[in-house]
Amino acid sequence: QVQLVESGGGLVQAGGSLRLSCAASGRTLSGYAMGWFRQAPGKEREFVAGISRSGGSTFYADSVKGRFTISRDNAKNTGTLQMNSLKPEDTAVYYCATTWALIPGNKERQYDLWGQGTQVTVSS
Numbered sequence: 001q002v003q004l005v006e007s008g009g010g011l012v013q014a015g016g017s018l019r020l021s022c023a024a025s026g027r028t029l030s031g032y033a034m035g036w037f038r039q040a041p042g043k044e045r046e047f048v049a050g051i052s053r054s055g056g057s058t059f060y061a062d063s064v065k066g067r068f069t070i071s072r073d074n075a076k077n078t079g080t081l082q083m084n085s086l087k088p089e090d091t092a093v094y095y096c097a098t099t100w101a102l103i104p105g106n107k108e109r110q111y112d113l114w115g116q117g118t119q120v121t122v123s124s
Contacts (some may be wrong), residue, residue: 001113002026004096009118016086022079022096030074033104038092050104086122093117
């Protein structure tokens with residue numbers, strides 16, 4: 001079964017950190033760019049960060065630039081989103097996704113496989 005599984009979400013105070021992981025099964029991640037998206041209650045899902053197949057190029061939404069770091073370990077078939085200096089407005093369900101595209105774009109339609117999401121809650 002081809003799937004992505006996120007983990008690492010939870011409740012944290014503002015200013016704290018969380019590390020999200022995305023594990024792939026049935027798919028070799030090195031053949032895909034990866035992205036992280038999030039969806040807050042009552043809002044549309046939005047792009048957070050993306051990373052190229054090799055990990056050599058990364059992309060971030062302006063709202064998380066300088067606070068979040070996306071990485072990947074193709075040998076372990078996993079992706080990671082390190083989130084520092086968290087703010088209450090970062091509260092959302094976070095999803096990882098993969099795309100055939102060389103560049104991980106910021107549009108949902110570019111991604112063909114999604115995880116089930118992991119909840120991140122940042123208290124003030």
